[in-house]
Amino acid sequence: MTQAFRIENSGLINRDKKLSFKFNGKTYFGYEGDTLASALLANGVHLVGRSFKYHRPRGFFGAGVDEPYAVVQLYRNGETEPNIKATEQELFEGLEAKSVNCWPSVNFDIGAINNFLKIFLPAGFYYKTFMWPKSFWYRIYEPFIRKAAGLGVASIKHDKERYEHKYEYCDLLIAGSGPSGLASAYAAAKNGAKVILAEDKPRFGGSLLTSDVNIGNQSGKDWAEGIIAELKTMPNVVVKNRSQIFGYYDHNMLVMSEKVSDHLPATKKYHPNKRLWYIRAKEVLISSGSIERPIVFGNNDTPGVILSSAAKEYLKVYGVLVGRKPLVFTNNDSGYETAIEFKKHGVDPVVLDSRKNPESEIIDEAKNLGINIKNSYVVVAAQGYKKVKSADIASISEDKKQLGKIENIQCDCICVSGFWTPTIHLTSQSGNKTKFKEEIDAFVPGQSKQNEITLGAANGVFTLEETLKTSFKAGSELSKKITENDNEIAIPNVVEKKSSQHDKFWCVPLPKGKNYKRFLDFQNDVAVSDIEIALREGYRSIEHVKRYTTLGMATDQGKTSNLNGLQLVSEIENKVVPAVGHTTFRPPYTPVSIGAIVGREVGKHSKPTRKSPMHSWHEKNNAVFVDAGVWLRPRYYKRGNENLFEGSKREAKNVRTNVGVCDVTTLGKIDIKGPDAAELLNRVYTNAWLKLPVGKARYGVMLREDGIVMDDGTTTRISENHYHMTTTTAQAANVLSHLEYYLQLVWPELNVNVVSTTEQWAGAAIAGPKSRDLLQKLFPNSDVSNEGLPFMGYIEGDLFGVKARIFRISFSGELAYEVNVESDYGNFMWEKIMEVGEEFKIQPYGTEALSTLRIEMGHVAGSELDGRTIPYDNALEGLVSKKKDFIGKRSLKRTAFTAEVRQRVVGVVPLDKQTSIPEGSHLVKDDKAPLPNPKLGHISASCWSVEYDNPFSLAILKDGKNMIGQKLFAMSPLKNKVIPVEIVSSHYVDPKGERVRS
Amino acid sequence: MLYINCPHCGMRSQNEFSYGGDASVKRPELNKEVSDQEWDNFVYNRKSLRGKHLELWQHISGCRQWIKVERDTATHEIFRTFKADEEVA
Structure with missing residues (x-):
C-alpha cells in the first residue's frame, strides 16, 4: 500500500523505519514518528468514525489534544483501550485500531438513520421523550440508549499493566x-x-x-x-x-x-x-x-474539513498532505501560513478570507507566491458525504449578514481558521x-x-x-x-512576519431556503439550531445551556467549540460575551486513564496486608485465613475435609475440654508511661484506675464524648509508672489518636507518654481447663498457681531463655492466659506452646472458635460495640463509676440514654434448638404484622454453642432487661427466614464466671 | 491537596494529616456541673463557617502532634499554623 499523500522533503518522521499497522482490519504503512492520524492521512484515509448522535461520518479535525472526532478503540499487546485520540496515539509496529460508534462498519452505519431523523433529535430530545411511560425506562429506553451511546468499549479483563x-x-x-x-x-x-x-x-x-x-x-x-x-x-x-x-x-x-x-x-x-x-x-x-478555533458553516463536520493549523502540522511535522486541492477558509492571517506551506510543496490552494482588504507581510508573501485569494468570501457549506468533494462558496457583505450568489468549487479539503483561543x-x-x-x-x-x-x-x-x-x-x-x-x-x-487584525466573524449565515446543519460541538453533535432551541425554551445561564444541549460536554470538553457557543448565545441574547461568561474549567484537561489515577493501589496493594510473626506456621498448618481489618488471621485450621462449621466447633470444644491456643498478636497495644499515667486511665476509662496495684490487669471501657462506647480492653500495670494497654484490633489507631488528643490538647498538664507497641509484641492466648498445667511446663521457674498468678494477675517469666509477659486474662470465659514475647520470638513461642502442649491435647483455634467462645459467654465485642451503644446496652453499667468524672460521662445523662425501655444485650435461642439465626436478623413480636413490622432489636452475633450443642445468638433488644423468657421472632428477609426464638440471658455459659477464677 | 506547615516538621502534604474539627471548642472542665445546653454545644453544635476557621489537624503520618491550622474554608488558604499549646492571638 502506498502512502499516496506523503510528500518528500518535509516532516520530522524517520523515513528509514517503516511501520505496519491495521485500521478496521486493513493493513497500512507509516513511519516511525507518525501518529495514527498522520499515518492514516498519509494513506488517504479520512473516514475514521461516526458521530455521537447522528452517526454522521467523521474524519480528522485537529492534530493533537483538541481533536474532537478521531477517537478510536486501540488494541495493543493483547489488550484494548477505548477513547484513544488517533491524533495523540503514536504509531508503533503492529498497532491495531478500530472505529467506534458505528455498526456494522464505519462505511455503512445503521445508526446513520438518525441523521435523516435529526429533526426528531433536537436538544433535550432524550429528556422529553424517554419520560413516559415509566415502566419503559428499564426495559426499553435505557438498554437502547446505552447501546447507542458510548465511544468505545472498556476491557473487562484484569489490567496487566503497571x-x-x-x-x-x-x-x-x-x-x-x-x-x-x-x-x-x-x-x-x-x-x-x-x-x-x-x-x-x-x-x-x-x-x-x-x-x-x-x-x-x-x-x-x-x-x-x-x-x-x-x-x-x-x-x-x-x-x-x-x-x-x-x-x-x-x-x-x-x-x-x-x-x-x-x-x-x-x-x-x-x-x-x-x-x-x-x-x-x-x-x-x-x-x-x-488552540485554533473553527468558523461555523454548513456541513462543517464533513471529513476533510480540518483546522488550518492541523493541516500545516501534518505537512510540516509528518510530511502529509490532508488534500491535493485544498480550500483555506480564514478570518485571519494564520490561514495564509497554511496556504503558503501547501504552495511551497507544489499544491495550489484557494484562500477565502472573510475580510475585505487585509494587508500584512504574510498576505504579501502569499500573493507573491501567486496563491489564489478571494477576499470577502466565505464557505457556505461543504459538499460530500464521507469526504469533502466541493464547497459552496459566496461573497459576504461587510455586515456579514448577506451572502452573494452561491458558487461551487472543487476541493478535497477545507482548512479552516477562525483565529486562536x-x-x-x-x-x-x-x-x-x-x-x-x-x-x-x-x-x-x-x-x-x-x-x-x-x-x-x-x-x-x-x-x-x-x-x-x-x-x-x-x-x-x-x-x-x-x-x-x-x-x-x-x-x-x-x-517573524507581522500579522494583521483578525475578523470578528465566526459563523456563516444560512443561505435562503437551505437548512444545513452548522455544528459547534463536533463530538457531541451540537449544532447552532440546538443552542437556538435551548434559548427559545428559556435556558439562560450558560451552565444550563451547556447541560441541556451537551455543548462542550464530550471527552474533548469543547476545546474547539466553547467559544463559538458563547458567541452564539451572546448574539441571540444580545449580550457581550463576557456577560454570558464561560462554563467552569475543571480537571482533567484531557481524559486520564483510570489506571494511572489508581496507580499501584490495586488488588492487595489497595490496603497493605499485615501478618503476625506466626503467619507462616498458620499457613503450614492448613489455616484458612480471614481479613480482620488490615490483618490476615486464621479463621480455623482445617483438618481433612472439615468445613468452617465443623472445624471451628472442634476447636472451640477443645478449648472447653482441654486447652487451645490462639494468635492474638493483632490486638492493639499501647505503651503508657509517666507519673500521671494512672490519672489519664482514670479519665479515659469509665471505671476506677487509681488504685490498680503493680502486677495487676483490669478490664476497662472507654467512651466517646457523646457517651457511645468507643473501645474496650485490658490494661496492665507493669510497674509504678508504666502501663500496657490493649485495644481491639479494629480501633487500635483511633484509640491512640484519642489518647494523643487529650494529652496534647485537653490535659497537657498530664505528664504521660503514649506510643503504639502493637507490632513489638507477639501474643498467644492459651485457654482451657488444662491451660495452667501447660503454663507450668512452659515456665517451670514461675509460680503460676491460682495464688501465685490469680485472675487478672500479671507476671514476667522466662520462656526457654526468652523474656515473656504473662497475663491471666480471658476472652473465652475459660481459665486462660495471654503470653507476649517480642515479635521476633513469636514463632519460637508458638512452636514451644504447641510442642509442650501436645500432652494436654492442645489445638490451635482461629477467630471463628474465638467468636463462638466469647458469644456463648456473653462477652460483648465489636458487633455489640458498634458505635451505637452505651455501657448499659452492653450490660457494662457496673463498670461506670458514679464517683469520678471521665470522657463522655456527662452524655450518659441524656434522656434517651436513661429511658426505662433502653435497649440491652440479651441471649437468643431458637425454639427448635436447630436453626441458626442469621446475623442482622430483626427481632419482632409478631411475624405476621403488616409492614413495616416494628423492630424490637437485632441479632448482633451468632454461633453454635459448643457447651449446649445448639445455636445461640446475642442481640441488642429494646427493654432487653425485662424481656428474658419472652418468645419473639427473628426475621431475616435477606435469607428469607422467620425463626421463633426465646430470649435468654446473654451469659449462656458459666453465668457466675467461676471458670476464669478457678 | 493542601500543603500544611506543621510547626514541628515543616511543609507537608495533606495526606499526612487527619482532620480534627473546630479548634476553638473548649472541653468543659472535669467534675464541673455543666448544663444540657453547654454540653450539647461542646459535643454537637458546630458552626459551618465560610471564611477564616481555626481547626485541628493531627500529623498522623508524621510527628503525631495535634496542631492548629488557621484556614479559609472557601479558598483553602492557610494563614498560620500553631503548636497545640500555642496561644492563638
Missing part, C-alpha cells in the same frame, strides 16, 4: 514546551532553580515546529532543539515529553500524566504503562499555548478569574490566584518577540526570588 505514582517538588513547573515554555525554563535553569518542563506531545517545541520564524539566526525548530538539548544536560532540570499536566489543585499541587509506554508495541519489563506525577511547585508557569484551562483551575480580551475575542487569565503566571499564547500574546521577551523575564525573575542568582540572559533577536 501504573506508578510519583511525588515531586520543584521551584518552577512549566506546562508546555513552546517558545514561552522553553524561554522561561532556560532562564530559570540558568539561575540554578529546580525546573520541571512538561510537554504533552512526543516532540518539544510547540508552535516552533511548524511556524516559519527565526530565533538568533536559526530556524525556530533548531533553536528549540538546541535549548532542549542544553536543558537535558542540566542536573537541576527535568524535561518530560508525552507528559500532560491535566489538573491544577490547591496550594500549587499539579498532577501530570506521563505516557511511558503507549508509543511502544508492549510495555518494557519493569516499566509502568503510565506514571502519575503529583508535583508541588513553588511557582507555576503556564505556557500551554492556544488561549488554552486557559490550567490557569482557570487554579482559581484565576478570567477576563475577556476584545482584540482576540477570547478569554485570557485575570488576576493570579496561586503562585502562577501565564505566558505567551495562553496569555493572549501572539507575537513571538513579545512572547520570548516576557518569558525570559518571567523565568529569570521567578527563579531569582528562589535561588537569589541573577544570570543575565541575552534575548535572541527574532525574525
Whole structure:
C-alpha cells in the first residue's frame, strides 16, 4: 500500500523505519514518528468514525489534544483501550485500531438513520421523550440508549499493566514546551532553580515546529532543539515529553500524566504503562499555548474539513498532505501560513478570507507566491458525504449578514481558521478569574490566584518577540526570588512576519431556503439550531445551556467549540460575551486513564496486608485465613475435609475440654508511661484506675464524648509508672489518636507518654481447663498457681531463655492466659506452646472458635460495640463509676440514654434448638404484622454453642432487661427466614464466671 | 491537596494529616456541673463557617502532634499554623 499523500522533503518522521499497522482490519504503512492520524492521512484515509448522535461520518479535525472526532478503540499487546485520540496515539509496529460508534462498519452505519431523523433529535430530545411511560425506562429506553451511546468499549479483563505514582517538588513547573515554555525554563535553569518542563506531545517545541520564524539566526525548530538539548544536560532540570499536566489543585499541587509506554508495541519489563506525577511547585508557569478555533458553516463536520493549523502540522511535522486541492477558509492571517506551506510543496490552494482588504507581510508573501485569494468570501457549506468533494462558496457583505450568489468549487479539503483561543484551562483551575480580551475575542487569565503566571499564547500574546521577551523575564525573575542568582540572559533577536487584525466573524449565515446543519460541538453533535432551541425554551445561564444541549460536554470538553457557543448565545441574547461568561474549567484537561489515577493501589496493594510473626506456621498448618481489618488471621485450621462449621466447633470444644491456643498478636497495644499515667486511665476509662496495684490487669471501657462506647480492653500495670494497654484490633489507631488528643490538647498538664507497641509484641492466648498445667511446663521457674498468678494477675517469666509477659486474662470465659514475647520470638513461642502442649491435647483455634467462645459467654465485642451503644446496652453499667468524672460521662445523662425501655444485650435461642439465626436478623413480636413490622432489636452475633450443642445468638433488644423468657421472632428477609426464638440471658455459659477464677 | 506547615516538621502534604474539627471548642472542665445546653454545644453544635476557621489537624503520618491550622474554608488558604499549646492571638 502506498502512502499516496506523503510528500518528500518535509516532516520530522524517520523515513528509514517503516511501520505496519491495521485500521478496521486493513493493513497500512507509516513511519516511525507518525501518529495514527498522520499515518492514516498519509494513506488517504479520512473516514475514521461516526458521530455521537447522528452517526454522521467523521474524519480528522485537529492534530493533537483538541481533536474532537478521531477517537478510536486501540488494541495493543493483547489488550484494548477505548477513547484513544488517533491524533495523540503514536504509531508503533503492529498497532491495531478500530472505529467506534458505528455498526456494522464505519462505511455503512445503521445508526446513520438518525441523521435523516435529526429533526426528531433536537436538544433535550432524550429528556422529553424517554419520560413516559415509566415502566419503559428499564426495559426499553435505557438498554437502547446505552447501546447507542458510548465511544468505545472498556476491557473487562484484569489490567496487566503497571501504573506508578510519583511525588515531586520543584521551584518552577512549566506546562508546555513552546517558545514561552522553553524561554522561561532556560532562564530559570540558568539561575540554578529546580525546573520541571512538561510537554504533552512526543516532540518539544510547540508552535516552533511548524511556524516559519527565526530565533538568533536559526530556524525556530533548531533553536528549540538546541535549548532542549542544553536543558537535558542540566542536573537541576527535568524535561518530560508525552507528559500532560491535566489538573491544577490547591496550594500549587499539579498532577501530570506521563505516557511511558503507549508509543511502544508492549510495555518494557519493569516499566509502568503510565506514571502519575503529583508535583508541588513553588511557582507555576503556564505556557500551554492556544488552540485554533473553527468558523461555523454548513456541513462543517464533513471529513476533510480540518483546522488550518492541523493541516500545516501534518505537512510540516509528518510530511502529509490532508488534500491535493485544498480550500483555506480564514478570518485571519494564520490561514495564509497554511496556504503558503501547501504552495511551497507544489499544491495550489484557494484562500477565502472573510475580510475585505487585509494587508500584512504574510498576505504579501502569499500573493507573491501567486496563491489564489478571494477576499470577502466565505464557505457556505461543504459538499460530500464521507469526504469533502466541493464547497459552496459566496461573497459576504461587510455586515456579514448577506451572502452573494452561491458558487461551487472543487476541493478535497477545507482548512479552516477562525483565529486562536488561549488554552486557559490550567490557569482557570487554579482559581484565576478570567477576563475577556476584545482584540482576540477570547478569554485570557485575570488576576493570579496561586503562585502562577501565564505566558505567551495562553496569555493572549501572539507575537513571538513579545512572547520570548516576557518569558525570559518571567523565568529569570521567578527563579531569582528562589535561588537569589541573577544570570543575565541575552534575548535572541527574532525574525517573524507581522500579522494583521483578525475578523470578528465566526459563523456563516444560512443561505435562503437551505437548512444545513452548522455544528459547534463536533463530538457531541451540537449544532447552532440546538443552542437556538435551548434559548427559545428559556435556558439562560450558560451552565444550563451547556447541560441541556451537551455543548462542550464530550471527552474533548469543547476545546474547539466553547467559544463559538458563547458567541452564539451572546448574539441571540444580545449580550457581550463576557456577560454570558464561560462554563467552569475543571480537571482533567484531557481524559486520564483510570489506571494511572489508581496507580499501584490495586488488588492487595489497595490496603497493605499485615501478618503476625506466626503467619507462616498458620499457613503450614492448613489455616484458612480471614481479613480482620488490615490483618490476615486464621479463621480455623482445617483438618481433612472439615468445613468452617465443623472445624471451628472442634476447636472451640477443645478449648472447653482441654486447652487451645490462639494468635492474638493483632490486638492493639499501647505503651503508657509517666507519673500521671494512672490519672489519664482514670479519665479515659469509665471505671476506677487509681488504685490498680503493680502486677495487676483490669478490664476497662472507654467512651466517646457523646457517651457511645468507643473501645474496650485490658490494661496492665507493669510497674509504678508504666502501663500496657490493649485495644481491639479494629480501633487500635483511633484509640491512640484519642489518647494523643487529650494529652496534647485537653490535659497537657498530664505528664504521660503514649506510643503504639502493637507490632513489638507477639501474643498467644492459651485457654482451657488444662491451660495452667501447660503454663507450668512452659515456665517451670514461675509460680503460676491460682495464688501465685490469680485472675487478672500479671507476671514476667522466662520462656526457654526468652523474656515473656504473662497475663491471666480471658476472652473465652475459660481459665486462660495471654503470653507476649517480642515479635521476633513469636514463632519460637508458638512452636514451644504447641510442642509442650501436645500432652494436654492442645489445638490451635482461629477467630471463628474465638467468636463462638466469647458469644456463648456473653462477652460483648465489636458487633455489640458498634458505635451505637452505651455501657448499659452492653450490660457494662457496673463498670461506670458514679464517683469520678471521665470522657463522655456527662452524655450518659441524656434522656434517651436513661429511658426505662433502653435497649440491652440479651441471649437468643431458637425454639427448635436447630436453626441458626442469621446475623442482622430483626427481632419482632409478631411475624405476621403488616409492614413495616416494628423492630424490637437485632441479632448482633451468632454461633453454635459448643457447651449446649445448639445455636445461640446475642442481640441488642429494646427493654432487653425485662424481656428474658419472652418468645419473639427473628426475621431475616435477606435469607428469607422467620425463626421463633426465646430470649435468654446473654451469659449462656458459666453465668457466675467461676471458670476464669478457678 | 493542601500543603500544611506543621510547626514541628515543616511543609507537608495533606495526606499526612487527619482532620480534627473546630479548634476553638473548649472541653468543659472535669467534675464541673455543666448544663444540657453547654454540653450539647461542646459535643454537637458546630458552626459551618465560610471564611477564616481555626481547626485541628493531627500529623498522623508524621510527628503525631495535634496542631492548629488557621484556614479559609472557601479558598483553602492557610494563614498560620500553631503548636497545640500555642496561644492563638
